[in-house]
Every structure is written in structure tokens, then in C-alpha cells.
Amino acid sequence: MTQTTLLERALIEEATKKSGLIWVQGGPRAARPVWHVWLDGAAVLVGDGPGEQPLPELADGGQASVTVRSKDKGGRLLTWRAAVSEVAPGTEAWEAAVAELKGKRLNAPDSEHLTARWAKDCRVVRLTPTGTVEPLPDSSLAEPPAATPATTREPVPAALPKLLFGLGRRKARKPE
Known part of the structure; x- marks a missing residue:
């Protein structure tokens, strides 16, 4: 293993650990934001069940692209x-993954039966880095907003900022 690969792995691990949200693309559709935990050198996700996050198209044994965002900015x-592998319920790896995921799951409707529901209805997926860091894009990759019949209100009246922020009022000075 070369020094560059070790540095890339360290960068992947630290950035992914600190980010509570990653964007994952597994198929031809756009990347999807998902919450995760970092466990034993891989990002672990749970979803595709009732009350859980929808996962992107992640085929067991396939590849995925994971984009990590800055936590502060x-x-x-x-x-x-990443190499994609689905973790089978009941295995030792599944028990370890679910224990970590359960601790990070916010607002679970049934926290006492959460692991049983995940075993029955959800997928637990492991994204293991292959060591390849893709170059950053030259453009923003921003897309125009989807067409919608929604409209905005009329322009703000000119006097409103003065009323809200008191910009037009001056305090009277006491004569000295």
C-alpha cells in the first residue's frame, strides 16, 4: 500500500466520521442524502423500510459513489x-452494525422494537471504501429547480423595512 493510499483512507475515514450526512449514488439516478454511522472502516446505512430513510439503488456486490460534506459549512x-455489501440479519456483523445504528437513530417511533423491525422490514448496507478518491468537479453540479405552480408573494412594500427595523426613526437628542 502506498503512502497516498494511506492518506486517502485517513481522509475518507475522518471526513465521513465527522459528517452526519452523506450523499450516496448507486445507480443512474441522482445521489440521495442518507444518515450513517462509521463502523470498522466502512459507512453503514439502514433504510428502505417503513418509517426509515429511502436508500439509493445499492446492489449487493455493486459499487457506489459517496460524497461527504463539511459539517460546518x-x-x-x-x-x-465504495464497494456495497448488504449485511444479513442475525449475523455477528449485523448485530454490531445495528447496535451502532440504534444509538444514532433519532426519533424512532418504536425504540424498544427497533432492531426487530429492522431485521424484518429494512436493509442494512455497508459501504466499504475502495481507496479511490474522485477529483472534485469543475462546476457546481447545481440543477435548476423543478417546475412548480407555486408562486411567490408580491414585492415587499418600500416602507416595511422602516417599520420593522426602525430605520426611519431617530431618537430626539437632549439639549446640552
């Missing part, structure tokens, strides 16, 4: 390639 830090 929210901008793209890096994008890395």
Missing part, C-alpha cells in the same frame, strides 16, 4: 468510491 469535501 455544508460544502463538498470529497467523493469516494
Whole structure:
């Protein structure tokens, strides 16, 4: 293993650990934001069940692209390639993954039966870095908003900022 690969792995691990949200693309559709935990050198996700996050198209044995954002600024830090593997319920790896995921799951409707529901209805997926960090794009990759019949209100009346922020009022000075 070369020094560059070790540095890339360290960068992938630290950035992914610190980011509570990653963007994952597994198929032809756009990347999807998902919450995760970092466990034993891989990002672990749970979803595709009732009350859980929808996962992107992740085929067992396939590849995925993971984009990590900055926790403080929210901008793209890096994008890395991952090998996808589905963790089978009841295995030792599944028990370890679910224990970590359960601790990070916010607002679970049934926290006492959460692991049983995940075993029955959800997928637990492991994204293991392949060591490939993709170069950052030259453009923003922003897309125009989807067409919608929604409209905005009329322009703000000119006097409103003065009323709200008191910009037009001056305090009377006491004579000295």
C-alpha cells in the first residue's frame, strides 16, 4: 500500500466520521442524502423500510459513489468510491452494525422494537471504501429547480423595512 493510499483512507475515514450526512449514488439516478454511522472502516446505512430513510439503488456486490460534506459549512469535501455489501440479519456483523445504528437513530417511533423491525422490514448496507478518491468537479453540479405552480408573494412594500427595523426613526437628542 502506498503512502497516498494511506492518506486517502485517513481522509475518507475522518471526513465521513465527522459528517452526519452523506450523499450516496448507486445507480443512474441522482445521489440521495442518507444518515450513517462509521463502523470498522466502512459507512453503514439502514433504510428502505417503513418509517426509515429511502436508500439509493445499492446492489449487493455493486459499487457506489459517496460524497461527504463539511459539517460546518455544508460544502463538498470529497467523493469516494465504495464497494456495497448488504449485511444479513442475525449475523455477528449485523448485530454490531445495528447496535451502532440504534444509538444514532433519532426519533424512532418504536425504540424498544427497533432492531426487530429492522431485521424484518429494512436493509442494512455497508459501504466499504475502495481507496479511490474522485477529483472534485469543475462546476457546481447545481440543477435548476423543478417546475412548480407555486408562486411567490408580491414585492415587499418600500416602507416595511422602516417599520420593522426602525430605520426611519431617530431618537430626539437632549439639549446640552
